Amino acid sequence: MTAIPGPIDPPTRLLMGPGPISAYPSVLRAMSAPLVGQYDPFMTATMTETQELYRGVWSTANDATLLIDGTSRAGIEAAMISLIRPGDRVLVPVFGRFGHLLAEIAERALAEVHTIEVPWGQVFPTSVLEDAIVRVRPALLALVQGDTSTTMLQPLEDIGEICARHGVLFYTDATASLGGNAFEADAWGLDAATAGLQKCLGGPSGSAPITLSERAVEIIRSRAKVEAGIREPGDVDAPDFVRSNYFDLGMILDYWGPRRLNHHTEATSMLYGARECARVLLLEGRDAVIERHRINGEAMLAGVRGLGLVVFGDVAHKMSNVVAVEIPEGVPGDVARAAMLNDFGIEIGTSFGPLHGRVWRIGTMGYNARTDAVLQTLAALETVLRRFGAAVPVAGGVEAALSAYGSASDGD
Template identity: 85%
Template sequence: MTHTIPGPIDPPARLLMGPGPISAYPSVLRAMSAPLVGQYDPFMTAAMTETQELYRAVWATQSDATLLIDGTSRAGIEAAMLSLIRPGDRVLVPVFGRFGHLLAEIAERAMAEVHTIETAWGQVFAPSAIEEAIIRVRPTLLALVQGDTSTTMNQPLDEIGAICERHGVLFYTDATASLGGNPFEADAWGVDAATAGLQKCLGGPSGSAPITLSPRAVELIQNRKKVEAGIREAGDPSSPDFVRSNYFDLGMILDYWGPRRLNHHTEATTMLYGARECARVLLLEGRDEVIARHELAGRAMLEGVRALGLTVFGDVAHKMHNVVAVEIPEGVPGDVARGALLEDFGIEIGTSFGPLHGKVWRIGTMGYNARKDAVLTTLAALEQVLRRFGAPVPAGGGVEAAVDVYAGAAAGAR
């Protein structure tokens, strides 16, 4: 049998302006092409230590338990939830989009007693509604998405940690879509566990999941590990303290990233390099400055799509900086138009799912692509595609509105 050997990988040029993944910072791609070293090489262990310190600044925390989970952002979510949830624990998940449903599913797989509260897609929860549910359900863990790209909403978190502390509840949040482009204050907000991914505002590829844990969360994990050691000795794997995953057992992963570097798995060297560079680039520009850049690019895109006559979905007051959802105009075939944007202009924007499937497009401005030229190029191309499919759009309206936003920001900075 003969086999056809394909040529080297040669992806087409793309401007990724969807809800993620996005185009990576060039320096991140360069970092990921660096030579490999052994997992106990002094260079490698030093790079791990540097990466931990960088992400403490990204998360705004002093926690030593700040590290990476090897895998996509979902790997970070599973590591946090499987390690913090004992079978039978009550877990409360406020759902305002697709990824709240994901947290509920993962909690169910961790054998929790899962309780959900829901609000309409395009809205967020008032802190009082979350506190009322905590009082009623009496959970051990609150699992809450910060930014949900399915709806583009950004759930306010600044009051949630204090509510959880008041009622003796651990507070976990999924910041995959929001970290780096929206404010996040792990220590100041009283967050016990938070996870993210590189492929959104951090400007890298999917495949590494930054995580940070509070001392309270670490204590729970370490106590569970001590009990588990006794379980293993007694040969009773049915105990609720037995973590059902080896790979996602944070008790062992904390030892791996700790001073002793106890072997757990072989660290994904190339992803470590990429994650390190994502954080380095962000902090070199300035954490607040990067958030402001995302806010400006998001505002320019928002005003641009409005100037094209598109209706913006959801409560704009609670929209993430880095993604906007627009209703597909009547008569415009959503998927066909998206395909034309990709084929003719090399620009990708997002479709949607759940109750918004076929009704909205999601346009991202995040990471490396949270910049003026990417915003203007996308608006110009979108205008042409909309016109092709019969939508009445003003010539140059989107670009002009976005330029005005940037000009106003520049004037204000002088």
């Protein structure tokens, strides 16, 4: 007979990698609240509250602001599958691992995918994006805002106006950036944006916030009617296109909308957690949370430099919530990461593709964007580096971080 394991009892970890991160305690408490029925008045009221909270997080008035049940990739797939029809031209600028993911999903939707690339560690000048839009004439621009594989943050401020001028839908994946970096869905002209909870929003993976402009909703709904053989005056002409049932945004919008048409059973505990992530952020103040990420990110940046580590990529375009550092020569990267985890209970990350084994990625996100987490990580990293033969200044990381915090305080 197979032995029955005991209750789940995970070790205590300080998750200082590129995500997932340690959740806010109040988020974990919210997720332990009692379940209610799918159409219980409390449930539907909580869904409505969550939509309004995320309008504040995204900085949007979009009525179509809701959650997709699934990880951040579920949100990406829902947006792209629902907006793309076979043969659509889709432009994907790639500056890291997750640009390649957007291109792959667009290909699965049978789009005609066009990619442009810059070396990892850089971002695209706006002029390069506009030139590509003029050349490719895409139906959709799919662009990552913050790519954790490289830690780079793509500027979005001027791209929405360019897309609108050329009749292009503008979608961005803000999984790694939302909540810790500026994001203005309406002011920047986004048609669709998706994220996840497990990074700056300070929750577990498993729910994907999404917001859609009226233009995006019109396209989704008109295509759904065409597929059903329904035509109305003024409808956008759109042939049949590939669409998942689970990720069909037309159906999901009806589920979250006033008609509450059944589509799936909402993930109640994840809804509670997502609601609390947004509530915590807005209670502290969206700008205050972004500033907290900036201050702690700058302290971590100063700290790794104080240890003599080389920072990867264009620091001027780095996300505030994660930094990549070159692994010193002679230090076994994965073994050193294991020592951080096993001896100090602190997790930092490696990377993908051309950066695998070359850099560590260290995050300061959500609940962990705080002074004690930064200083503990730097002190542990110093010890581990010295153990593997790296010449690092005594207390160099901690002292540099404290100096950065002092400078931030002086500037207030």
